[in-house]
Amino acid sequence: MSLSMRDPVIPGTSMAYHPFLPHRAPDFAMSAVLGHQPPFLPALTLPPNGAAALSLPGALAKPIMDQLVGAAETGIPFSSLGPQAHLRPLKTMEPEEEVEDDPKVHLEAKELWDQFHKRGTEMVITKSGRRMFPPFKVRCSGLDKKAKYILLMDIIAADDCRYKFHNSRWMVAGKADPEMPKRMYIHPDSPATGEQWMSKVVTFHKLKLTNNISDKHGFTLAFPRDHATWQGNYSFGTQTILNSMHKYQPRFHIVRANDILKLPYSTFRTYLFPETEFIAVTAYQNDKITQLKIDNNPFAKGFRDTGNGRREKRKQLTLQSMRVFDDRHRKENGTSDESSSEQAAFNCFAQSSSPAVSTVGTSNLKDLCPSEGESDAEAESKEEPGPEACDAAKISTTTSEEPSRDKGSPAVKAHLFAAEPGGRPRDSGRLGKASPDSRHSPATISSSTRGLGAEERRSPGREGAATAKAEEARALAGKDAFAPLTVQTDAAAAHLGQGPLPGLGFAPGLAGQQFFNGHPLFLHPGQFAMGGAFSSMAAGMGPLLATVSGASTGVSGLDSTAMASAAAAQGLSGASAAALPFHLQQHVLASQGLAMSPFGSLFPYPYTYMAAAAAASSAAASSSVHRHPFLNLNSMRPRLRYSPYSIPMPVPDSSSLLTTALPSMAVAAGPLDGKAAALAASPASVAVDSGSELNSRSSTLSSSSVSLSPKLCPEKEAATSELQSIQRLVSGLEAKPDRSRSASP
DNA sequence: TCTCTCACTTC
DNA sequence: TGAAGTGAGAG
Numbered sequence: 052m053s054l055s056m057r058d059p060v061i062p063g064t065s066m067a068y069h070p071f072l073p074h075r076a077p078d079f080a081m082s083a084v085l086g087h088q089p090p091f092l093p094a095l096t097l098p099p100n101g102a103a104a105l106s107l108p109g110a111l112a113k114p115i116m117d118q119l120v121g122a123a124e125t126g127i128p129f130s131s132l133g134p135q136a137h138l139r140p141l142k143t144m145e146p147e148e149e150v151e152d153d154p155k156v157h158l159e160a161k162e163l164w165d166q167f168h169k170r171g172t173e174m175v176i177t178k179s180g181r182r183m184f185p186p187f188k189v190r191c192s193g194l195d196k197k198a199k200y201i202l203l204m205d206i207i208a209a210d211d212c213r214y215k216f217h218n219s220r221w222m223v224a225g226k227a228d229p230e231m232p233k234r235m236y237i238h239p240d241s242p243a244t245g246e247q248w249m250s251k252v253v254t255f256h257k258l259k260l261t262n263n264i265s266d267k268h269g270f271t272l273a274f275p276r277d278h279a280t281w282q283g284n285y286s287f288g289t290q291t292i293l294n295s296m297h298k299y300q301p302r303f304h305i306v307r308a309n310d311i312l313k314l315p316y317s318t319f320r321t322y323l324f325p326e327t328e329f330i331a332v333t334a335y336q337n338d339k340i341t342q343l344k345i346d347n348n349p350f351a352k353g354f355r356d357t358g359n360g361r362r363e364k365r366k367q368l369t370l371q372s373m374r375v376f377d378d379r380h381r382k383e384n385g386t387s388d389e390s391s392s393e394q395a396a397f398n399c400f401a402q403s404s405s406p407a408v409s410t411v412g413t414s415n416l417k418d419l420c421p422s423e424g425e426s427d428a429e430a431e432s433k434e435e436p437g438p439e440a441c442d443a444a445k446i447s448t449t450t451s452e453e454p455s456r457d458k459g460s461p462a463v464k465a466h467l468f469a470a471e472p473g474g475r476p477r478d479s480g481r482l483g484k485a486s487p488d489s490r491h492s493p494a495t496i497s498s499s500t501r502g503l504g505a506e507e508r509r510s511p512g513r514e515g516a517a518t519a520k521a522e523e524a525r526a527l528a529g530k531d532a533f534a535p536l537t538v539q540t541d542a543a544a545a546h547l548g549q550g551p552l553p554g555l556g557f558a559p560g561l562a563g564q565q566f567f568n569g570h571p572l573f574l575h576p577g578q579f580a581m582g583g584a585f586s587s588m589a590a591g592m593g594p595l596l597a598t599v600s601g602a603s604t605g606v607s608g609l610d611s612t613a614m615a616s617a618a619a620a621q622g623l624s625g626a627s628a629a630a631l632p633f634h635l636q637q638h639v640l641a642s643q644g645l646a647m648s649p650f651g652s653l654f655p656y657p658y659t660y661m662a663a664a665a666a667a668s669s670a671a672a673s674s675s676v677h678r679h680p681f682l683n684l685n686s687m688r689p690r691l692r693y694s695p696y697s698i699p700m701p702v703p704d705s706s707s708l709l710t711t712a713l714p715s716m717a718v719a720a721g722p723l724d725g726k727a728a729a730l731a732a733s734p735a736s737v738a739v740d741s742g743s744e745l746n747s748r749s750s751t752l753s754s755s756s757v758s759l760s761p762k763l764c765p766e767k768e769a770a771t772s773e774l775q776s777i778q779r780l781v782s783g784l785e786a787k788p789d790r791s792r793s794a795s796p
Numbered sequence: 797t798c799t800c801t802c803a804c805t806t807c
Numbered sequence: 808t809g810a811a812g813t814g815a816g817a818g
Contacts, residue, residue: 175814178799182812262798295797333798334814341814350813353804 150195152245154305156322159188159252163347164326170339171221172329174299180259180290184348187301187327188254194245199309201241201317202248204255205234206291209298209328216336224296231264231292235304242309259290260331293331301327 158164163185164172175181187204194200208230215224236258240247293299300323308317335341345351 184813334816345814348805348813349807350805350811352806352813354814 150198152195152198152307153193154191154320155193156303156305157190157192158324158327159190159254160185161324161326164324167340167343168326168328170337170343172327173332173335173337173340174260174293174329175335176260176262176293176295176331176333178261178263180261180263182256182259183301183329184344186254186256187258187303188252188256189303189322190252191245191248191305194249194305195307196244196246196249198245198307199242200245200248201306201308201311201314202238202253203235203241203304203306204238204258204301205236205304206260206293206299206301207233209300212298213294214296214298214330219337221330221336227297228294231262231294234288234291236289236291237287237311242311257289260293261290262293262295262331262333263290264292295331295333298328298330300325301329 167185174183191202208227211227212223213225213227214221216222217224236255238253238255239257240253303322303324305320305322306314306317308314335344345354
């Protein structure tokens with residue numbers, strides 16, 4: 052399906068101008084960097100092709116230099132990007148004929164991601180930062196070989212829930228904690244030509260996840276509060292701050308720009324890979340995930356059952372102890388059916404977990420221990436019937452880079468308004484229930500919006516809350532509501548769009564986190580060339596407040612209930628282009644990164660929106676949240692689930708940024724599915740669903756890597772109980788090996 | 797739940 | 808060789 056939308060991109064240029072300031076984007080962007088008001092900023096000349104570097108009047112050169120120096124003093128490395136890179140004389144640039152590009156992105160190691168996703172991927176976050184595993188890698192195609200691109204990724208909250216791992220499954224444990232500062236990570240090689248990007252796998256393995264809110268690996272840029280494009284603080288860093296026990300969705304962005312300075316007014320093409328969704332944890336909760344990590348992460352080799360790592364030694368010791376105990380137990384109790392069953396369970400555990408029993412690799416172990424799969428299947432079936440009990444055969448542990456492409460999961464490319472958030476994990480999750488495999492569809496969602504028409508931006512609209520009929524609404528809204536928008540969708544993408552979309556949620560604690568709410572960009576230290584705009588977060592926040600206020604009036608009053616009802620109302624008539632207020636809200640949130648939900652809110656606007664707009668809105672929203680009614684998160688639920696449709700609310704022209712987001716909102720609305728609606732209407736239900744969803748995912752699994760945990764072989768309760776007893780005993784033995792050997796339990 | 801240390805690994 | 812990335816496990 053394709054929605055046609057007025058493309059704000061100026062012909063002959065590769066950048067999209069901010070919808071509100073179509074002809075002044077360059078000026079504003081630069082002014083933001085410089086911290087000057089547009090009116091005071093000398094006009095910047097932007098080459099028609101948009102690929103050229105910015106030309107700065109001599110008068111501006113020094114200020115920029117000074118700022119860069121200032122930034123450097125803050126500890127930000129500018130090794131790879133010298134200020135001169137942004138000060139090249141315009142005359143040296145020659146307009147180039149822009150080649151239309153059609154970026155497609157394929158997730159690398161998709162099969163590995165699928166394995167994790169089925170179990171409910173967990174990513175460890177530590178104070179010092181941990182890398183993601185599997186690593187986020189993509190392969191790009193369809194880029195203009197000569198044009199330069201900046202590739203980025205960020206991680207957004209997948210929903211507004213906090214989770215807990217209970218009874219071997221992830222369950223919603225309440226509302227999400229205040230969202231951490233959002234950041235984007237710019238690939239160190241950016242900017243690079245399309246040819247360069249396409250010639251290799253783009254990996255973001257250096258991005259680290261942390262729960263350290265005082266993370267020093269990032270810095271913030273402050274922009275004038277009244278700046279139309281960039282407002283408030285926009286932080287950059289190499290680590291992304293996440294909340295433990297919360298679900299996240301990584302996003303990949305392609306921006307056609309040859310300079311980071313142009314990000315603010317360039318088009319963001321965003322791609323979501325539902326299989327990369329994960330839950331941040333400070334310690335692994337799911338043994339299956341742990342095992343998968345151990346089996347696939349080279350650095351965890353020492354913990355593999357096969358090998359000489361301490362894990363093996365420990366297990367061997369444990370097994371030995373267990374055997375001793377078992378023998379003793381038998382002697383004491385004699386042989387019986389019960390003991391047999393216990394033995395069975397024991398065997399299962401022993402086989403799968405102890406190399407002593409089998410020295411084969413994990414994959415082999417799996418084969419040798421069918422019970423493993425069974426146990427998984429059983430456990431899974433208990434949790435959530437549906438998915439195939441064991442599809443290990445289907446799952447490959449390889450991290451091959453090919454899969455995604457070959458599997459025909461073409462990245463779905465959709466404009467923001469496509470509402471195709473279908474890519475959303477949740478959506479997929481729902482779909483998954485109906486069709487387990489659908490969830491793992493290779494389809495990648497990519498939304499690219501080049502810009503919103505001014506009309507669209509301003510058009511006040513209404514939003515409805517997500518409703519049980521969100522899907523219907525979504526379909527309607529996505530297709531009709533934003534007709535002006537152009538949606539480019541691959542065949543594969545179609546399903547994504549239809550997938551259920553979870554609503555967006557606002558971070559509960561936004562007010563308290565203003566500083567962090569700004570949509571931060573993670574800039575690789577080496578790449579960041581922006582000037583001295585870096586300032587304390589506080590500095591930038593002040594101004595922002597004012598900006599946001601204008602637009603936000605309507606949001607504050609929204610509550611989940613209202614939204615739900617509204618959504619219901621609109622659900623069927625979502626097509627109406629009127630739905631703005633809600634969108635605005637989402638837009639703001641999304642741009643801020645506050646509660647952007649990959650599914651609902653994300654696509655709607657942020658994906659296509661101009662970076663600048665996003666940044667500005669995010670910054671503004673974040674900073675001004677507490678003050679602005681629209682953004683007043685305090686008054687509203689921490690995270691509201693957005694339904695595509697919003698409550699009617701007046702949108703002042705002044706709130707241009709906010710309005711910009713509106714179009715995107717439609718998209719979000721469209722994707723909502725029953726689940727999303729349910730969420731919006733009933734948080735409680737959501738929690739359950741979410742949990743089940745995760746469970747189902749994980750349950751389906753039958754990875755090649757066998758789970759060695761005893762838990763997985765629950766042949767009989769008695770056996771399990773026995774096993775547990777043994778384990779306890781063994782634990783004691785392990786604690787003091789020497790002693791255990793000499794002393795029998 | 798989280799933090800820290802440890803032994804182990806890769807690069 | 809050492810920095811850095813791992814999960815386990817204790818606290």
